[in-house]
Amino acid sequence: MSGPLEMLVTPQEMGRIDHAAAASGIDSYALMRAAGTAVAARLLARFPHVERVAVLCGPGNNGGDGYVAARACAQAGVPVVVHSLGDPAKLEGDARHAFDDAGMQPQALADYHPQGGDVVVDALFGAGLSRAIEGEAADCIDRIGEAATPVVAIDLPSGVGGDSGAVLGTALQAVETVTFFARKPGHLLMPGRDLCGTLSVVDIGIPARYASLADSRVVENTPALWQHVFPHAQAAGHKFARGHLGVFSGPMSATGAARLSAEAGLTAGAGLVTVASSGQALAVNAAHLTAVMVKRVDTLEDVRDFASDNRMKAFVLGPGFGVGAKVRDYALALRENALVLDADGITAFAEERPALAEAFSAGDTRLVVTPHAGEFARLFPDFVPEEGRSKLDAARLAAAAINAIVVFKGSDTVIAAPDGRAAINTNAPPWLATAGAGDVLSGITGGLLSQSMPAFEAAAAAVWLHGEAARHAGPGMTADDLPQALARVQRDGLFADRRFDGSAGRTS
Numbered sequence: 001m002s003g004p005l006e007m008l009v010t011p012q013e014m015g016r017i018d019h020a021a022a023a024s025g026i027d028s029y030a031l032m033r034a035a036g037t038a039v040a041a042r043l044l045a046r047f048p049h050v051e052r053v054a055v056l057c058g059p060g061n062n063g064g065d066g067y068v069a070a071r072a073c074a075q076a077g078v079p080v081v082v083h084s085l086g087d088p089a090k091l092e093g094d095a096r097h098a099f100d101d102a103g104m105q106p107q108a109l110a111d112y113h114p115q116g117g118d119v120v121v122d123a124l125f126g127a128g129l130s131r132a133i134e135g136e137a138a139d140c141i142d143r144i145g146e147a148a149t150p151v152v153a154i155d156l157p158s159g160v161g162g163d164s165g166a167v168l169g170t171a172l173q174a175v176e177t178v179t180f181f182a183r184k185p186g187h188l189l190m191p192g193r194d195l196c197g198t199l200s201v202v203d204i205g206i207p208a209r210y211a212s213l214a215d216s217r218v219v220e221n222t223p224a225l226w227q228h229v230f231p232h233a234q235a236a237g238h239k240f241a242r243g244h245l246g247v248f249s250g251p252m253s254a255t256g257a258a259r260l261s262a263e264a265g266l267t268a269g270a271g272l273v274t275v276a277s278s279g280q281a282l283a284v285n286a287a288h289l290t291a292v293m294v295k296r297v298d299t300l301e302d303v304r305d306f307a308s309d310n311r312m313k314a315f316v317l318g319p320g321f322g323v324g325a326k327v328r329d330y331a332l333a334l335r336e337n338a339l340v341l342d343a344d345g346i347t348a349f350a351e352e353r354p355a356l357a358e359a360f361s362a363g364d365t366r367l368v369v370t371p372h373a374g375e376f377a378r379l380f381p382d383f384v385p386e387e388g389r390s391k392l393d394a395a396r397l398a399a400a401a402i403n404a405i406v407v408f409k410g411s412d413t414v415i416a417a418p419d420g421r422a423a424i425n426t427n428a429p430p431w432l433a434t435a436g437a438g439d440v441l442s443g444i445t446g447g448l449l450s451q452s453m454p455a456f457e458a459a460a461a462a463v464w465l466h467g468e469a470a471r472h473a474g475p476g477m478t479a480d481d482l483p484q485a486l487a488r489v490q491r492d493g494l495f496a497d498r499r500f501d502g503s504a505g506r507t508s
């Protein structure tokens with residue numbers, strides 16, 4: 001591969017790429033041989049003392065890769081058994097060719113019973129999985145799961161949808177997955193990402209230029225996506241040059257969320273941060289804030305005044321605010337500004353999405369909404385992920401519907417823009433799912449927006465930094481620890497200690 005491919009390619013696009021490569025004269029059977037051989041090499045490297053390799057071959061080209069791998073393992077001197085789903089006499093094309101070359105007589109899939117010392121090569125279904133797995137394939141997958149036999153999956157663990165990461169019927173849990181040319185969304189979206197185990201991407205000889213046949217706007221979220229517009233603070237910069245962020249506080253009983261968000265915004269580099277608080281909550285906010293300022297905002301008129309100050313560059317509204325007409329009115333009053341709408345601010349528009357979409361419809365994209373799955377379903381009941389619609393599709397549809405950046409949160413947060421750009425985030429550790437973590441994310445996003453970072457890149461950078469901060473903070477952290485951890489991530493050289501060229505895990 002001439003350069004690492006950041007982009008994610010759907011199984012449909014991969015099919016187009018395969019066809020175009022074959023049509024241009026590239027030998028498709030040579031690609032299959034390269035694929036199957038790479039899988040065998042990976043297996044033997046990971047399990048040098050394997051006692052027996054059990055290759056489970058399906059009815060398509062994924063099975064073809066399996067026959068190549070079976071032969072390569074046998075040639076390496078490892079005992080191999082092959083079990084096929086369906087009659088191998090019906091195989092066609094390259095898969096037929098691979099079966100003939102392997103010269104092995106497969107047994108029925110129903111007759112595979114895992115033994116201690118086995119490693120399974122999963123060549124049942126790859127990109128061509130088109131419906132739920134059931135019957136003897138499902139039974140076999142269950143037996144392997146019960147026996148906890150290690151599985152090396154070809155292209156995708158069987159049962160995982162390549163474009164969604166969803167399980168169709170049932171799926172194998174792999175320890176290794178070897179895919180070809182480029183990763184598919186299902187390798188990054190949950191639960192697919194977990195079911196893959198260690199993922200490697202192998203160059204099987206398809207020229208990288210064929211990537212132009214796929215939609216290059218869908219990528220993994222790494223600094224490569226936004227580093228070029230990241231606002232590294234200038235030593236000589238005035239604090240106003242770094243932008244002023246406003247964060248709206250909830251009532252007296254719910255002020256903590258806004259303060260968490262405000263502190264995160266400051267740490268993310270906003271020059272100034274002000275918590276906008278009702279008079280009633282002013283004292284409690286003031287008592288808990290030092291570097292962050294407090295301003296009294298009681299009425300819609302006050303909000304308009306606050307927003308019209310042209311030093312104000314971005315706002316965060318929603319965390320702890322309360323659901324109702326007030327939060328809607330405030331959001332609509334901020335329509336000319338960069339706005340992060342989170343939590344209650346999202347829920348409040350459940351019945352009034354058109355008003356939100358209308359307010360932010362014209363001009364540059366400046367609204368960022370940050371729903372978790374529950375909030376997403378409230379604001380976008382028409383787009384929730386379901387069969388045939390991945391989380392990636394859902395976020396892109398939602399972004400286009402309201403002309404906003406949609407940050408669809410979770411362990412596989414998707415950041416989507418109305419123009420179709422999208423990124424899947426993969427660096428968030430499970431312990432990030434803790435009370436208040438979402439408030440911190442909205443603050444980081446606001447802090448980056450206040451420094452005039454474009455909205456899509458600001459949201460993607462915020463999600464990545466949030467995950468990175470949580471990794472630094474470690475298990476047992478609370479949301480209160482995140483701003484400090486974020487400072488450490490930035491201080492210790494934000495981009496220094498990790499690789500961002502998308503090549504991690506790639507072999508070629």
Ligand SMILES: NC(=O)C1=CN([C@@H]2O[C@H](COP(=O)(O)OP(=O)(O)OC[C@H]3O[C@@H](n4cnc5c(N)ncnc54)[C@H](O)[C@@H]3O)[C@@H](O)[C@H]2O)[C@@H](O)CC1
Nearest residue numbers: 018032059060061062125126127128129130131132133155
């Ligand atoms: N040039 C190429 O096209 C290359 C393709 N490669 C391999 O080819 C694979 C794709 O091959 P295919 O498109 O033939 O697809 P698959 O081999 O993934 O599966 C398609 C077959 O499975 C059947 N099927 C789908 N879902 C089923 C279900 N739930 N229950 C029972 N049967 C089901 C289909 O009817 C079809 O016969 C890739 O995943 C990759 O492993 C590699 O050999 C590299 C080169």
Ligand SMILES: Nc1ncnc2c1ncn2[C@@H]1O[C@H](COP(=O)(O)OP(=O)(O)O)[C@@H](O)[C@H]1O
Nearest residue numbers: 372409410411428429430433435436437438439
């Ligand atoms: N299983 C998980 N692994 C990693 N990160 C997660 C997981 N579940 C949720 N998150 C992240 O944790 C944060 C939780 O935010 P949110 O749901 O708004 O919680 P809260 O309202 O308590 O702040 C989000 O950034 C989300 O992406």
Ligand SMILES: [K+]
Nearest residue numbers: 122125154156
């Ligand atoms: K497979």
